[in-house]
Amino acid sequence: MRNRIFIGALIYIVLLTFLSFNNSYGHQGLFIPPEPTPSPINQEIKLAIRSEIKKQSSNVIGYLIYNVQIDHIITSDDLSKAIAWITYIDPQSKTLVNGEPGLAILRQTSNGWTAILPSDQEWLSALQQIPDELLSPDEKQTWISMYAESTNASTLGPFGGYLLPWEGGKSLYLTRSITHYNPPNPNGSMHYAFDFAAAHDSSGTSPMFEIYASKGGRVKYARWWQINGDEHSPGNYIVLEDTTTSPTTYQLYLHLAKDSIPVELRVPGTNVVQGEYLGLADDTGYSTGNHLHFHVHTNPDSYWGNSVDITFDDVPINGGRPRTLYEAQHYPEYGSEGQSTYVSGNQITSDKTPPTGDIFTPEIGQMISSQIWHIEGWATDDDSGLGSVQIIARYNGLWHTISPNLNSNLFTYDWNICDSDIPDGSVSLALRLVDNKGNTTTDYPGLRHLFKQYSCTPEPNPPACHPSANQVAIYSMSNFQGDCIPL
Ligand SMILES: [Zn+2]
Structure with a gap:
C-alpha cells in the first residue's frame, strides 16, 4: 500500500514537471507567450467592421475574394472613437497580401460601434475628425494624401522607359496595382501604384529583396532611419527626380529597410542610373509585410x-x-491581361557616358544689358539617346535650373532674367544633360562666365510736381505722374 502511494506520488511529480516544462516552452525550447485574451471592446470593434464589410461586399469585390484580418486596434481614452487596420489574407495560400492596409474608423453610438471603411464616401471627412491621440497630425496627413483625389494626375502620361525595379532574371509577385483602392479609383493618388513582394518562404514570411532603379534620375528625397517593422508613417523611402519626362516626374520607392539605402545615395542631387542598387524592400511605414510600393508622380514638394x-x-x-x-x-x-508574377529585365546599364553638348550663344565673357538673354546650343548622346537638356545658371553662389527640359539636339531658349532675383555682376551659364539611362553631365558643358548689367526695377520717374500747401496731387493710374491742381 505504501509502495503504491509512493509510485503514485512519483508519477504525479514526473507528470507535473513534464507539464510545467511543456507549458512554458515550445517545441524548439523557446518561450511562447500565451495568446492575449481579446478584450470585449476589441471583439465589438471587429464585429462592427465585419458587419460593415458584409454590407459592402456586393460592391467591393476584394472583400469577397480575400479573407479579411483586423488588427492594430486603438481606442480613444473615452472609448468614443477607434481605428483599426484591415488587411487581406489570400484564402488559398493563407498568407497576407503584402501592401498597405486599409484604415477602418470607428465611432461609438447609442447602438454600439459603427465602422467607416475606406470605400465609404465619408471616410476622408471621418479621418480628419480622428483625435490626435489616435493618429498624430503627421500620420493623419499620410492617410489623407494616400486617399486624396486629384483631377489632373490621371491625364498625364503614360510615361515609358521603366524596368521592373529588382534584379534582372528574378521573379516577384505583384500583390496589387489599380486595387490600391477597392474598387479602383482613377482619381486616387495611388491608382497607378504597384506593390511587389517576394514569395512566402517556409516560415510563412515574405522575405526582403533588393531594389534596383526602375529608371535613371537624381536623388530628390531619402529617408533611411526608421527601424524595420516600425509601422508608423511614413517609413523609409528614396525618391528619384527624372527630368527626361515632361513634366519632370518623381519615382517613389517606399517601405525600405533601415539603413539599406547606400550612404552615397542619401544626398539629394546624387545621380542614379537605371539598374543601380537603391536599398532593400522591408515593411517600414503603413505596410502589412515586406514589399515595395512603387509609383511615379509629379509633385516636387513631397515624397x-x-x-x-x-x-x-x-x-x-x-x-x-x-x-x-x-x-x-x-x-x-x-x-x-493579368499575371501573378513578373520577371525583371533590369540590369545595370552598360552605357556609362553622359551626353555631350555646348552653348554657342551668348559668347564667353559677354556683358549683357537686356532683360531677355537669348541662349542657343546643341547636345547629343550616341548610346541610349538624349534624355533631357536643361540650362543652368550660377548666381548668388549657387547653380539654378533656369529652363524646362528642352530635349532637342539643337535648342534655343529666351531667359527672362527678371523672373529671378539676380544681382548685377557675374553670372555663369552651363548645360545639364541627361541620357535615357540616367547618365548626367557633371563637367558643366558649355560653361561660360558672363556679366549682367540690367536693372529689372527701373527707377520711378519723379512726380510732375510737388504739391504746395494749397494743392493736392491726384494719381488715377499706376504710372500717372501726378498733376498739381489748385484746391
Ligand atoms: Zn502600395
Missing part, C-alpha cells in the same frame, strides 16, 4: 504625389502595365 500612368519595357502585357489576375478579371478596363 508623395498623385501617381501617373507608366509602362515597363520588360512587362509583356497591357502595353507594359502589370496587373494581377484578379484585377484583370474584375477590372479589365484598366488592363485585361
Whole structure:
C-alpha cells in the first residue's frame, strides 16, 4: 500500500514537471507567450467592421475574394472613437497580401460601434475628425494624401522607359496595382501604384529583396532611419527626380529597410542610373509585410504625389502595365491581361557616358544689358539617346535650373532674367544633360562666365510736381505722374 502511494506520488511529480516544462516552452525550447485574451471592446470593434464589410461586399469585390484580418486596434481614452487596420489574407495560400492596409474608423453610438471603411464616401471627412491621440497630425496627413483625389494626375502620361525595379532574371509577385483602392479609383493618388513582394518562404514570411532603379534620375528625397517593422508613417523611402519626362516626374520607392539605402545615395542631387542598387524592400511605414510600393508622380514638394500612368519595357502585357489576375478579371478596363508574377529585365546599364553638348550663344565673357538673354546650343548622346537638356545658371553662389527640359539636339531658349532675383555682376551659364539611362553631365558643358548689367526695377520717374500747401496731387493710374491742381 505504501509502495503504491509512493509510485503514485512519483508519477504525479514526473507528470507535473513534464507539464510545467511543456507549458512554458515550445517545441524548439523557446518561450511562447500565451495568446492575449481579446478584450470585449476589441471583439465589438471587429464585429462592427465585419458587419460593415458584409454590407459592402456586393460592391467591393476584394472583400469577397480575400479573407479579411483586423488588427492594430486603438481606442480613444473615452472609448468614443477607434481605428483599426484591415488587411487581406489570400484564402488559398493563407498568407497576407503584402501592401498597405486599409484604415477602418470607428465611432461609438447609442447602438454600439459603427465602422467607416475606406470605400465609404465619408471616410476622408471621418479621418480628419480622428483625435490626435489616435493618429498624430503627421500620420493623419499620410492617410489623407494616400486617399486624396486629384483631377489632373490621371491625364498625364503614360510615361515609358521603366524596368521592373529588382534584379534582372528574378521573379516577384505583384500583390496589387489599380486595387490600391477597392474598387479602383482613377482619381486616387495611388491608382497607378504597384506593390511587389517576394514569395512566402517556409516560415510563412515574405522575405526582403533588393531594389534596383526602375529608371535613371537624381536623388530628390531619402529617408533611411526608421527601424524595420516600425509601422508608423511614413517609413523609409528614396525618391528619384527624372527630368527626361515632361513634366519632370518623381519615382517613389517606399517601405525600405533601415539603413539599406547606400550612404552615397542619401544626398539629394546624387545621380542614379537605371539598374543601380537603391536599398532593400522591408515593411517600414503603413505596410502589412515586406514589399515595395512603387509609383511615379509629379509633385516636387513631397515624397508623395498623385501617381501617373507608366509602362515597363520588360512587362509583356497591357502595353507594359502589370496587373494581377484578379484585377484583370474584375477590372479589365484598366488592363485585361493579368499575371501573378513578373520577371525583371533590369540590369545595370552598360552605357556609362553622359551626353555631350555646348552653348554657342551668348559668347564667353559677354556683358549683357537686356532683360531677355537669348541662349542657343546643341547636345547629343550616341548610346541610349538624349534624355533631357536643361540650362543652368550660377548666381548668388549657387547653380539654378533656369529652363524646362528642352530635349532637342539643337535648342534655343529666351531667359527672362527678371523672373529671378539676380544681382548685377557675374553670372555663369552651363548645360545639364541627361541620357535615357540616367547618365548626367557633371563637367558643366558649355560653361561660360558672363556679366549682367540690367536693372529689372527701373527707377520711378519723379512726380510732375510737388504739391504746395494749397494743392493736392491726384494719381488715377499706376504710372500717372501726378498733376498739381489748385484746391
Ligand atoms: Zn502600395
